[in-house]
């Protein structure tokens with residue numbers, strides 16, 4: 001039995017007809033960039049997140065980049081961020097000429113906390129990018145308070161957290177900006193690259209719209225150096241077909257997580273910690289193995305199961321950052337990188353697949 005990391009064929013079987021209709025609607029319209037589909041998607045995601053503004057763009061990476069640009073973070077500034085995340089979080093900081101400063105994570109949730117941020121603060125700190133890793137929100141109230149007290153710009157990396165919340169407030173509604181990714185493997189995935197920035201401020205909304213479109217509000221009047229980072233109408237139309245199903249898909253992921261917990265109860269591994277203060281949307285179901293993690297992954301692969309390691313190398317140990325940061329010590333991030341293993345968790349998983357994963361994993365512990 002095969003258990004892939006996600007099953008886009010199963011999604012096609014379910015939504016393929018509607019998706020083809022949506023794509024044909026765009027083809028017939030002849031309007032491919034910055035049109036009615038993108039505008040409608042922006043309104044729908046803003047509503048989902050409970051924020052007044054959302055600006056669609058080309059990728060999650062661009063969403064973070066645009067947010068830092070709109071906040072005027074640049075050379076001489078430092079931005080606190082985790083090392084236990086995808087490279088894009090730190091790339092966005094480098095793109096604007098600022099310096100990433102890595103803070104350690106809470107080993108239970110894999111997220112930054114106000115305490116780990118506090119320890120990494122310097123006089124040059126201007127902003128924080130907090131990542132809601134694997135689909136669970138960081139403990140936001142103390143982080144918001146810290147940023148408010150210190151006058152720091154707060155950006156949320158919500159690439160893995162669409163629809164997650166802390167105490168009823170959505171990921172993307174806590175900070176000055178929220179950056180979302182619709183990369184195909186994300187919980188709301190396009191069929192190509194796509195992203196979006198949320199914000200509560202009209203002035204940020206206006207600047208983001210200008211920045212994503214070559215720094216112009218009016219055609220051929222360029223007020224700032226911008227990017228070409230517009231969402232195309234085909235991706236927007238596909239996302240709008242999938243968005244009404246997101247709550248159901250999230251519920252399926254949560255049900256699968258609960259089933260994994262039952263099936264893996266008492267096994268020699270650490271199950272994901274749920275803080276219970278809001279909805280964990282299980283972008284990943286990530287267990288920890290104190291030893292022999294790579295052997296377990298191989299045993300799963302041999303049984304047709306695609307388990308993933310997110311992330312095997314923390315950013316301060318990556319070749320691109322090692323020279324500058326290699327000697328800093330982030331014990332919780334380094335331990336996580338050694339021990340994590342993410343089990344397949346997509347909405348269309350069948351119970352026999354969940355049982356196969358759990359039985360195979362148990363057998364090799």
Ligand SMILES: *Cc1c(COP(=O)(O)O)cnc(C)c1O
Pocket residue numbers: 059060061062085086088089131157159160180181182183193194195
């Ligand atoms: C996927 C991801 C990104 C980047 O999104 P893209 O759309 O691939 O550019 C950024 N941060 C995190 C945590 C991600 O998982």
